[in-house]
Amino acid sequence: MTILIKGGTVISSTGADLAEVLIEGETIIAIMSPGSDPAVSAEGGADRVIDATDRYVIPGGVDVHTHMSLPFGGTMASDDFESGTTAAAWGGTTTIVDFATQAYGQNVRECYDARLAEAEGECAIDYGFHMIIGDVNDASLKEMDLLVGEGVSSFKLFMAYPGVFLSDDGQILRAMQQAAGNGGLLMMHAENGLAIDVLAEQAVERGETDPVNHGYVRRAEFESEATHRAIQLAKVGAAPLYIVHLSASEALEQVAIARNKGANVFAETCPQYLYFNLEDHLDQGFDGAGYVCSTPLRTKHEHHMEDLWTGLRTNDLSVVSTDHCPFCMKEQKELGRDDFRAIPNGIGGVEHRMDMIYQGVTQGEISLPRWVELCSTTPARMMGLYPKKGVIQPGSDADIVLYNPNHPWTISVDNHHMNIDYSAFEGVTVPGKVETVLSRGKVVIENETYLGKKGDGKFVPRGLSSYLI
Ligand code: URP
Ligand code: ZN
Ligand code: ZN
Numbered sequence: 001m002t003i004l005i006k007g008g009t010v011i012s013s014t015g016a017d018l019a020e021v022l023i024e025g026e027t028i029i030a031i032m033s034p035g036s037d038p039a040v041s042a043e044g045g046a047d048r049v050i051d052a053t054d055r056y057v058i059p060g061g062v063d064v065h066t067h068m069s070l071p072f073g074g075t076m077a078s079d080d081f082e083s084g085t086t087a088a089a090w091g092g093t094t095t096i097v098d099f100a101t102q103a104y105g106q107n108v109r110e111c112y113d114a115r116l117a118e119a120e121g122e123c124a125i126d127y128g129f130h131m132i133i134g135d136v137n138d139a140s141l142k143e144m145d146l147l148v149g150e151g152v153s154s155f156k157l158f159m160a161y162p163g164v165f166l167s168d169d170g171q172i173l174r175a176m177q178q179a180a181g182n183g184g185l186l187m188m189h190a191e192n193g194l195a196i197d198v199l200a201e202q203a204v205e206r207g208e209t210d211p212v213n214h215g216y217v218r219r220a221e222f223e224s225e226a227t228h229r230a231i232q233l234a235k236v237g238a239a240p241l242y243i244v245h246l247s248a249s250e251a252l253e254q255v256a257i258a259r260n261k262g263a264n265v266f267a268e269t270c271p272q273y274l275y276f277n278l279e280d281h282l283d284q285g286f287d288g289a290g291y292v293c294s295t296p297l298r299t300k301h302e303h304h305m306e307d308l309w310t311g312l313r314t315n316d317l318s319v320v321s322t323d324h325c326p327f328c329m330k331e332q333k334e335l336g337r338d339d340f341r342a343i344p345n346g347i348g349g350v351e352h353r354m355d356m357i358y359q360g361v362t363q364g365e366i367s368l369p370r371w372v373e374l375c376s377t378t379p380a381r382m383m384g385l386y387p388k389k390g391v392i393q394p395g396s397d398a399d400i401v402l403y404n405p406n407h408p409w410t411i412s413v414d415n416h417h418m419n420i421d422y423s424a425f426e427g428v429t430v431p432g433k434v435e436t437v438l439s440r441g442k443v444v445i446e447n448e449t450y451l452g453k454k455g456d457g458k459f460v461p462r463g464l465s466s467y468l469i
Contacts, residue, residue, distance in 0.1 A: 064130075188226075
């Protein structure tokens with residue numbers, strides 16, 4: 001089966017060109033100037049021709065931070081692999097990297113095997129895994145080496161959530177030394193969890209139990225301090241470091257300082273931190289629970305959002321991921337009605353990343369190629385998926401999105417495909433729309449219809465990061 005996509009503007013991380021894309025089976029086999037191969041361009045030259053006139057043709061989105069069915073705070077993230085990856089496809093994302101989780105006291109191998117089995121046959125798009133190491137010990141360190149050989153080449157550690165996931169500095173250093181030896185990438189949830197818990201307890205003692213207090217106690221200083229500490233430990237441990245879900249200017253400053261010295265330090269941010277703030281979203285009575293996530297939304301009275309956009313331009317922020325971790329208001333976020341500490345942390349957004357960041361293009365924050373670079377090419381490179389994913393070039397998987405740049409529409413719980421009973425993005429009118437999505441050569445979204453099925457998505461073993469300095 002051959003498919004020719006013609007008439008569109010192909011966007012890469014380096015530019016935009018009118019070009020035709022030829023696909024055979026699951027793979028891109030040629031990129032051609034329009035009409036340069038008359039035999040292929042002619043009617044009947046390919047089994048199927050997709051007209052991309054006035055559309056951007058972009059590599060499928062790569063979202064390297066999602067949590068399908070994550071157990072958290074006595075409940076579980078409400079999207080499973082089927083619903084979450086289907087929603088991702090609707091939003092133009094064709095690969096996710098989710099997490100297998102080892103919590104304190106658990107065995108890494110057992111946790112990883114169980115997670116692999118949970119996803120098998122369930123996903124609509126391709127997927128890989130990072131491993132969360134919640135209990136750094138001799139056995140888990142050894143497993144890290146084996147996992148790298150199996151295509152799990154990144155490990156998330158936590159400086160937050162004491163008693164569940166938190167690693168102390170000695171454990172972090174040991175894991176970094178291990179990653180330095182096996183080539184893996186260390187991902188860090190950089191917030192000082194012990195300090196946060198002190199402020200959280202004091203807030204509750206004062207009767208300050210509303211969701212907004214989640215934002216007040218998770219202070220920017222705690223993110224900045226942890227980011228600084230992680231960077232220093234990574235320097236000593238000689239490991240590359242990737243800071244996840246960065247939201248505070250002060251933390252970004254720490255990343256910039258390290259990068260200016262040439263360190264292998266990288267960071268991602270997420271759409272919620274670029275568009276939402278503490279006052280307008282988190283501080284609205286219990287409805288604010290829908291915006292409880294960690295790191296938290298930051299105050300609009302400082303310049304976090306502007307600084308994050310600047311970081312996306314300077315490459316001190318190299319990736320936009322979603323940290324998709326949805327919980328319904330009913331029965332899930334509600335667990336914390338009397339105490340913000342019991343609100344499960346997370347926002348669902350896997351469906352909206354491409355549109356929200358394209359909005360940054362139309363607002364003049366970033367360029368069109370930078371949109372593709374932040375949402376597809378760099379995440380693929382960072383996480384060892386490139387050039388199979390993240391680029392439209394011969395030999396790459398035919399993961400392709402036809403994007404209509406002039407189709408404004410309004411996001412709502414009534415039109416999203418994620419399994420959540422509210423939308424954190426409710427009422428946001430975005431300027432463009434994902435129209436057609438190909439996942440390894442199969443058209444999975446077309447004419448507002450989902451044509452794929454669970455099991456279309458396959459596990460992708462990842463190599464080592466090809467983004468390191
Ligand atoms: O609030 C968040 N980010 N929930 C998901 C877990 C994590 O720390 O990434
Ligand atoms: Zn985290
Ligand atoms: Zn996360």
